[in-house]
Amino acid sequence: MPPRQREPSIDRTTEYEEFMKRLAAYHEKRGTTLEPEPRVGPRRLDLLRLYKRVVADGGYDLVSDTKKTRLGWRRIAEDFIGKSPHLPAQAFTTKSAYYKNLAAYEISDHWKRDPPPKEILEDVSAKGGDLLTRTLENFDCPVGRETENLVNGDVSDAGDVEKEKTPKEEKMDIDDPGSTGRVTRGLRQAPPQRVLFQPDGAPSRQTRHASNHVNSPTPAAANVHSVMNGTHGPSGASLNLANYEPRQQYPLTLKPVTTPGNAPEFFRQKRQMLKETASGNVSKKYKGMMLPGSGFPGPNIYVRALLSLRSGIPEEEEYALHHLVKISHERGDKYQFEQFPGLADALIVKVLHVSSLFYNVHWEISYEEDVVTDSGSTLNGLTGTRNILQKLRSGVPLATNDDIHTQAFSAELGRITEAGLVIRNMVMLEENAAYISKIASIRDFITITLNLPRQSTIVELQHYALEIAEQVTKYFSLGPHDPLYLSLLSQLEGTDRGAIITSLRAIGRIAMTLEEHNRLEAVPFATLRRVCEWMLVEDEELRSACLDFLYQYTSTADNVGTLMKSVDVEGLVDQLVRLLLYNAKEDERKFKGEVKEEPVPPIPQLTRGIMDTYMRYDEPERSSLWLKSCFEYDEHSEMTQISLWQAYQAAFAPYGPFDMQASNFIKNVSSTFTGASAQVAAGNKYVISGIKPRDTPVDRSLKPFARCLWHISKAPLMPTPPQLHGNTTDDIDRTECSELTRPGQEMFEHILDKHLHVPKRRIDEAKEEKFHLDPDSTRTYDCRWGGCQHFANTRGIASAHTACAHIKTHLPDSSGKASHRQKYNRSEPAASKSDETSIWLNTCTDERNDAAGLPLTSALVLRNLARYLSKTDAEHSQEDGGLVNRIFGPVKEQLYYVMAHNFALRDYIAALTRAIAAAGG
Known part of the structure; x- marks a missing residue:
């Protein structure tokens, strides 16, 4: 067998191919390789991975800045290449590869800036950094030796004898003692002999005569002379010995040696091999086989699991399924069916064996078109x-008992359940679901599993089958007689909550990714009634699944007509409308178009009594009191x-001269109010920021x-004669007093003194005067507070006590909680202004701030009903003013309320109301 290839270090995904195309186009446009x-x-x-990691x-x-990131490229190289004794060199190679191929692309793509020209980027070494600030002016580009000679003018003609040898060459014939330089240009010369320093033994102080005529020999000259004669002074030798340091010793790297003493089994096998080789039997015995120890590590875990699954050996299947369950759970989106051809088919073949545990049938999958699969145990693949x-x-x-099973039955069912779990884990990835949906046998597996005898031993496998169906039915077009469609509908007749919810989701997703429309035909009436009844259960997950099903079901007029015959549509609509505000939360939102800027209130005008009090103080305390008051x-x-x-001048001008200057007054504003300051606004307008006039x-x-x-006449107010008191307050031209006083007793005394003219009497010489409220037959008292006409019909009242008790009901609250009574405060109506904020009852939204969850699906189902109710039987469309009006008429007010208060649903409810209006509702 050929040697095992190393796993590829490049993940050639679609994203990688697109990235390389963009990168190649970028280099072609830049003119680089x-x-x-x-x-x-x-x-x-x-x-691609390197670019993402560096960015x-x-x-x-x-990454290249060692002051901020220590050994950044070494860490990156270790992650990509692995640990190695040559890691520093590999780190620089990785850095150079990124510098040549990705540095300019990073500046353009990530930083959105123009990269430096290639002459100072790709054409130079990667030792430098600061690419974002590199320009032609601040970057010293290294030049070659020939270019430097041309710039310095060191090129000599071949015929010029005097310039045949440059000064640098003459200078480098023999290095000066102690020099550390080396020849960098010209031919290579013999290294100069190093001369040890020998101090001068002559006396340090010389006579003037000797210093004027004889030059003392330099140490360098003496050393050169001694070297040329081949002798060294004793002082130099001693210094050399004194400064001698032995070479540093490094630890030896020992490698164990295999000997017959420590590895007898190895030598025994080797002797056996030699004997077989000498006899000529080794080629026949090990033909086509790679011998142990020759470097073949065996297949990887994925291939091993696939081969074990195909073998049919129970022990190998357990090994394969154990690892596949773990891999499918941990690898996530990195484990795809496309990377391991045959794995999906092997898993489906395994799960199809479940029918042989309950029926005397063993399925065979046929992939030939001419093979008849209408009978027998052959499945159409x-x-x-x-x-x-x-x-x-x-x-x-x-004959299977739900409680007692053989060991072989339980073991086989466990392996089949694990195979179903592997498929379920893998189809959670969109690519795997699309891949396995193209295998027709997966539909047969789901159908068979859902129609097995109802036993507790296969409940887990049936749930896996339903979850697989939920992920793959969006790629199927299922008709009303399709076995899978009928099997999913049959699950709605049970009592298992999990099976019901998953089945509803799977049915609602049928043909979701296809262009053709899914009609969801032939749904039994009992199933429709059961779904509508589940809407009343306080279970959000169950309600969501029911709404998904109803949204798909009500997308056709025929289904809406069937729904009218099977369920109470009025009750369903009422429940859907209630769900429009499911889990709604109050929220305050501002509207820029509706908020009006409030006008600046006028500066309050203080009365003379208050101003007289302020005039007793000196500046700047007087201006501070006025500022705090107004x-x-x-x-x-x-x-x-x-x-x-100007407002300050107008307030104090009638009360005498004042010596406050404008600059000092403006400074005093900042001292009075912490946070207020004089500023220059746009248009060179000088303003005071941070203050506004008080309302009161x-x-x-x-x-x-x-x-x-208190309303007073423009003419001087006199005590009202009894014969004239029949006139109302509207018969006389009156104005308000508008005098400012402290609320409570001070305001009451002001009315008694200034308006009612109640006399005062001194009861005791040691005490102050008090108002005399005894009845007086010569006069009557009236109430003129804010246009009050309480005593208009009685022509006034002679009792001052009764009048004062009534007047106190108008006076402002002395506690400061209410400024005045709104009932008779006709001169100061409440200022009308548009609200800046509105209270909204918002439901859940998605990441795009759009409606989501139960409220959105309820609105969509209601819209489907409004669109297709008018297209149902004609007998319903005329009774009670129309079918749409009969069903949606009682909930119109609630729909308008939701549209006015639910910010996320307002567009959907508006579309619903338009559909109702178009249907005649």
Whole structure:
């Protein structure tokens, strides 16, 4: 057998092929050469995986920056190549492969920038970094020796004798002592002899005469002289010995040697081989077989499992299914049927054996068109077996007990269940489901499994079959007489919740990926009634499966007509409307088109009594009191500096001169309100940001003042004579007092003194004067607060106590919780403004913020009903004003409520209402 090939290091998926096409087109446009599969050591690099890994680590510049990422390319090379003693070299090779093939593409594709020209990128070495900032100006491109000679002007003519030898060549004849340089240009010369340093033995201080006439010999000259004579001074030898260091010793790498003492079995087999070779029998005995120890490791686990499954040996099947269950669960999207041809067929053949445990039948799959499969135990492997249910029922049932089974029965059923579990795990991947749907025998397996005798031993396998059907029915077109379709409908007659939910999902997904429409015909009336009854159960998963089924079922007018005959459609519609707000949560949403900007309220005007109190203070405390009384902090508001300064001048101008300057006043605003500041807005407009006028001014303790709403005539108000009191307040031209006082007792005393003119009397000399409220026959009292006409019919009242008790009912709440009574506050109506926020009852949404879940499916089912109810029998369309109006009329108000308050469903409910209107509802 040929030697085992190494597994490919490149995963040639569709994504990889598309990436390589884009990369090749990019290099062709750039004018560079692409190496599609660069080799690093024994492996070839997958450029797609390498590109994703480097980009995930921050890009080429960050991976190459050793200050931020230590040994970044070594880690990447170890992940792609594996551990190796040559890892540093392989890391640089990996870096060079990425630099030549992917660096420019990374800058264009990932960073969306223009890469440097190829002259300073692909044409130079990968030692440098900072590709994103590399330009022709800041990058010193290395040049060759010939280019450098041309730039420096070192090229000499061949006939010029004087320039035949460059100065550098003369200089490098003998290196200077202690020089560490080496010849980098010209012919290679003999290495110079190193001369040890020999200190000068002459006295350090010389006479002036000697220094003027005789030059002391340099150590280098002495050393050169001694070297030329072949002798060395004793001082140099001593220094050489003193500085001598022995060479570092490295540990030896020992390799064990196989000897007859430590491996007798190996030598025994070797002697036997030699004997057989000498006799000439070895070629016949081991012909076509690779001997043990010759390097053949055997097939991988996938091939081994497939071959074991095909063998039919129980022990091998258990080994194969054990590993396949684990692989299909752990590998996920990396384990596909296309990569292992024959695996899906072998698993289907295995699960089809389940029928032989309960019936005297052994299936055989035929892939020939001319073979008749209408009778016998032959299954059609090309298009599926149409009469599989008749074949199964015609088989002789075996005597099986649900409680007692033989060991062979349990073992075989366990292997079949594991095979079904492997198929179920693998079809969860979309590619595997599409692959296995093309194998017609999978439909026979699902049909056979769902129609086996109802025993607890096969419940697990039946659930696997239903989950497989849920994934593959979207690739099938099933008619009303298809065995698989009938088998799925029969599951709805049972009591197993899991089987019912999975069956409903499988039926609702039939032909989902096909162009042809799935009609879901011949559904029994009892099944339809049962589905509508399940809608009442408080089970979200069961309701979702029922709604999916009803959405597919009501997509045709014939099915809607059948639904009308079998179930109470009014009750169904009422339940669907209730589900439109299933698990709805209140949410506040703002609408930019409906929100109107509130006008800036006017600056409050303080009364003379309050201003007289403020005039007792000096600046800047006076301006601070006025600002706190008339303004408040608001981070979203602003005022122009000039308007604020003019308002301050207008407020204090009638009360005498003041020495506050505009600049000091603006600075005092920031000191008064923390967070307010003077700024320059757009258009060079000077503003104060962070303040706005108050609706109601406040006092020093930030308690709001109360405004007197007592109506007074423009003429001086006099006590009302009894003969004139018959006139109402509307007969006289009146205005409001608008005096600001503190609410409560101070406002009450203001009314008694200024408006009712109640006299005061001093009861005791030591006490203050108090209002005299005794009855007076010469006058009557009236209430004129906010246009009140409580005493209009009685022509006033003589009792001051009764009048005052009534007036107190109008006065503002002294606790500050209410500014005034709304009943008679006609002069200050509530300001009408559009709401900035609205309360929405939103249901669940998907990642695109679109409606999802039970509310969406309920709206779609209602829309189908509204579209096709008018196309049903004519006898229903005329009674009670029309069928659509009779069914949807009672729930129209609820539909409008959902459309007005559910942001995610409003478009779907709008389409539903249009369908109802188009149907005459």
